[in-house]
Amino acid sequence: MKLSNYGEFPADIPVIAEDELFLYPFMISPLFLSDENNINAATLAMEDSSLVIVCPTKPSRDGERTYDSLYDAGVVGSIMRKVALPDGRVKVLFQGLARAKTLYEVQAAPLIANVSILEATNIESLKVDAILEIVREKVRTLSSVSNYFPPDLLRTIEENHDHNRIIDLICSTVKLKKEQAYKLFVETDTEKRFLFLIDYLIDEIEANKLQKEIRSKVHTHIEKVNKEYFLKEQLKQIQKELGTDTARDEEIEEYRNKLEAKKSKMGEEAYKEISKQIERFSRMHPDSSDASMTQTYLDWSLEIPFGENAKKALKIKDVEAQLNEDHFSLKKPKERIVEYFAVKELLELRGLGNDSAGAILCFSGPPGVGKTSLANSIAQALKRPLIRIALGGLEDVNELRGHRRTYVGAMPGRITQGLIDAKKMNPVVVLDEIDKVSRSQRGDPTAALLEILDPEQNKEFRDYYLNFDIDLSKVIFIATANDVSRIPTPLRDRMEFITISSYTPQEKFEIAKRYLLPQELKKHGLKKSEVSISSPALKELIHSYTREAGVRNLRRRIADMSRKVARKMLEDGGIDKVSISLKNLKDFFDKSVFEIEKTTKIPVVGVVNGLAWTAVGGDVLKIESIRIKGKGSMQLTGSLGDVMKESARIAMSVVKTLIDSGKLKISPENIPLTFKEKEENIKVDSSEVYKRYDLHIHVPDGATPKDGPSAGIAMVSVISSILSGEKIRSEIAMTGEVSLSGDVLPIGGLREKLIAAHKAGMSKVLIPSKNYERDLEDIPKEVKDTLEIIGVSRVEEVLKHILVKES
Structure with a gap:
């Protein structure tokens, strides 16, 4: 056509x-x-x-x-x-x-x-033929670096002599933009068409060469990696071209920005370790387990508040005011805490830092006396976050030092986690129940605590999980313990103990009135005007419904009462106020726990009042004894420990010495005689009394284990009474160990024991002379006012006070 x-x-x-x-x-x-x-x-x-x-x-x-x-x-x-x-x-x-x-x-x-x-011009000139050859050459070159021209088309271009037909063939094959195609299309001068096409072909050749070079480099690179990496690179390039799914790159960049923001505040070692892990993470496949583990590590390590410290200056006036506001009594402990922070404040004022930080404070005492709440008050006064680390039953050292990252579920240690939670590098850290740390096959946590609590070492505390050092020198560590003797000696040497003893009934009354009642009423949605409890009722609650050294159970009892009051107000309706007195006290409490039985003041043979220290405070420990005709043996019952059994044997030997020396008089009627001795009226030596009787000594409440070096003079008294037949004054209590030579040795826990004697209504207490000289200033005034406290140094003095001489 x-x-x-x-x-x-x-x-x-x-x-x-x-x-x-x-x-x-x-x-x-x-x-x-x-x-x-x-x-x-x-x-x-x-x-x-x-x-x-x-x-x-x-x-x-x-x-x-x-x-x-x-x-x-x-x-x-x-x-x-x-x-x-x-x-x-x-x-x-x-x-x-x-x-x-x-x-x-x-x-x-x-x-x-x-x-x-459009008629073409300048078709048959020699110049156009020459240009055509250049075009064919460029087409061949472009064909070698691209896939534009199939072999049949190349052959057609080589063999065809229609200039404009060749131009149209090439233009239909290459990727011309519409503007370029139009410019070539409307041009009627064949020479100009060829020259424009040559310019385009040269640009296209250069572009395809560059593409080929890039493909070659990518191919060489891909040969060195596995298929997974190749697919990942392809996906990355596709996503980059599309401008989508850059979340992972943004995440890595965010890690880098966080690290750079903290670089000036962290140590060089920490910066290198975190930087290395970020680079590793950027090269990992996002779905691999190693990537997940490394990402978790980066999340933890970049949350550490490097260089972030509480800004408030240390002022002992603030500490003292906060302690007095939050705690009643505890005069000595509060003084010691203020002295501790006075040293720290002086060091700061003189620019000496923590070079002479001193020992770590450890609050020791029975449960519920306010050890942890003292630490809370310190943190509040210093305006620092409080971190509580419960060490009770801790066996795995990695709980403190952190798990190595090779383990599944590895985490930083509790100390590091505490700093992250606090968001400060100088919080108050309470190491609760440090006496209950256990050693096992997974390490000895006390060894890690030695480094944590030593001011000379904790500047470079290494967490195994982080794999770099953390400065703990600005942290204020406060430990708590119930029994100091259970803390390992090396760890004990690094701490200074502040003993918080039992509260007297009057102190408990004031604490309940000032703190516990208002706090519990608020917790239970009650107003002060809606509940009133009389002073006699509150004292009866303290005396008969709780058995403790502190006030924890007292708080629980007040909480019980608050719940019953809340229910009563809702059920009865229209009640504006609930009053609690001695008369209706039993309506709000289930049963009473008679802590210490009151003395009867009636002298008894073979029963003595000993004083004991327990985990819940002091207690009056009655020791009973009977004699049975026998051969001088002694039986001990009442779940006694080895120390108390030894005290009983020593006491028996001491009493025998007193009898033999005549210092303890034995009435002849107290010595059993044989038939022949009675018939012939033979006089028997006093020493026969302990040879012809078997003694049975018992400490009641046999289910409760008892031990400790403070029952010696009580054992001497009860054995002397039962052998001599002389009665013991029941309004007198005593505590003290005895030596084999009859000396009265000092004991511990005097405050708790005297408080127990005060509660039991004793009128007189015998204590070792050394305790009398050094410990009486720690005894509450109300206890000293109601008790006659006598210091004794020999067992003879004890017997003189305790035995009732028959007229």
Whole structure:
């Protein structure tokens, strides 16, 4: 089919708009028409057996297909076939014949334009032939670095001598933008077309060479890694091109930013370790277990508050005021705490830091006396966060030092976690129940505590999980313990103990009135005006319903009472106030626990009042004895420990010495006689009394284990009484160990023991002379006012006070 078969040009022919690309004269192309104007134009051309021109749309057409939205150049050709498709579109087969240009619009719907043919010029010159060879060379070069030209097309370009046909073939193969294609399309000068095409081919060759070089480098790199890494790199590049899923890169960048922000505040070792782990994490596959473990490490380590300290200056006036506000009594402990912080404040004022930080404070005493609450008050006064680390039953040293990261579920130690929770490097850390730390096959936690609590070592405390040192020198450590003797000696040497002893009934009364009652009423939603408890009722609650050295159970009892009051107010309705007195006290409490039985003041043979220290305070310990005819043996019962059993044996030997020396008089009627001795009226020596009786010594409450070096003089007294038959004053209590030579030795826990004697209504207490000289200043005034305290140094003095001489 030739153009000459149709009419002369310029001519008015229908126009079809093409969205995608420029068509060329030699092409037979299927066109899918969905626009109504295009379909009508194609229909008109077939009905009139006329030609059509296919013009590309301009890039900024905004969906329009008007005359002005089209390029003024296109391909004139014929429609060979037209088929209607099921989806409403029309498919036509278009054959291009010649390049043409639209001159003006003739009709809008369907679009018809006046068209003229573009005639090529400068076709047969020698210069054009030479340029053609350069074009062919560039095409060959581009073919070697790209996949644009298949072999058949290359052969056609080499063998064809139609210059403009060659240009159109090349333009239809390479990826020309519409503006570039239009510029080449409308140019009629063949030489200029060739020169423009050469410029384009040179640019395309350079671009493809660069792409090939990049592909070669990527391929070389990929050969060194496994398939997984290759897929990850591909995914990363795709996501980068798309601008999506950059969360992981942002996360890594966030870690780096956090590290740089803290660089000036952390040590060089810590910076290197964390930086190394960030680099490792950036190279790991995000789904690997190592990546998860490393990310957890980075989360922990970058949460450590390097260089963050509480800003409030240390002032002992604040500490003293807070202690006095939160705690009643405890004069000595509060004085010692203030002295401790006075040293710290002086060091800070003189710029000496923690070089002479001194020993670590350890509050020791029975449960419920306020050890932990003292630490709370210190933290509040210093405006520092409080971290409580419970050491009770701790066996694994890694709990303190941190687990090595090779273990599954590894975590930093409790000390590091405490700093992270506190968000400061100088918190108050309470090491609770340090006496209950256990040693096991998983290490000795006390060894780690030695480093933690030593001011000379804790500047570089190494956490196994973090793998770098942390400065703990600014942390204020406060330990608590119930039994100091259970703390290992090396650890004990690093601490200074502040003993918090039992409270007297009057002190408990004041604590309950000032602190416990208001606090518990508030917790249970009650107002002060809604509940009143009389002083006698509160004292009875303390005396008969609690058995403790501190006030923990007293707080629980008040909480019980508050719950019952709250229920009563809701059930009865309309009650504005609940009053509790001695009369209705039993309505609010289940049962009483009689802590210490009151003395009867009736002298008894073979029963003595000893004083004992227990974990819940002091107690009056009655020791009973009976004699049975026998051969001088002694039986001990009452779940006694080895120390008390030895005290009983020593006491027996001491009493025998007293009898033999005549210092303890034995009435003849107390010595059992044989029939012959009675008949012949034979005088028997006093020493026969301990040879002819078996003694049974018993300490009641046999289910409770008892031990300790303080029952010696009580054992001497009860044995002396039962052998001599003389009564013991029941209003006298005693405590003290005895030596084999009869000396009274000092004991511990005097405060608790004297408080117990005071509660039991004793009138007189015998204590060792050394305790009398050094410990009486620690005894509450109310106890000293009601008790006659006597210091004794020999067992003879004890017997003189305790035994009732029959007239």
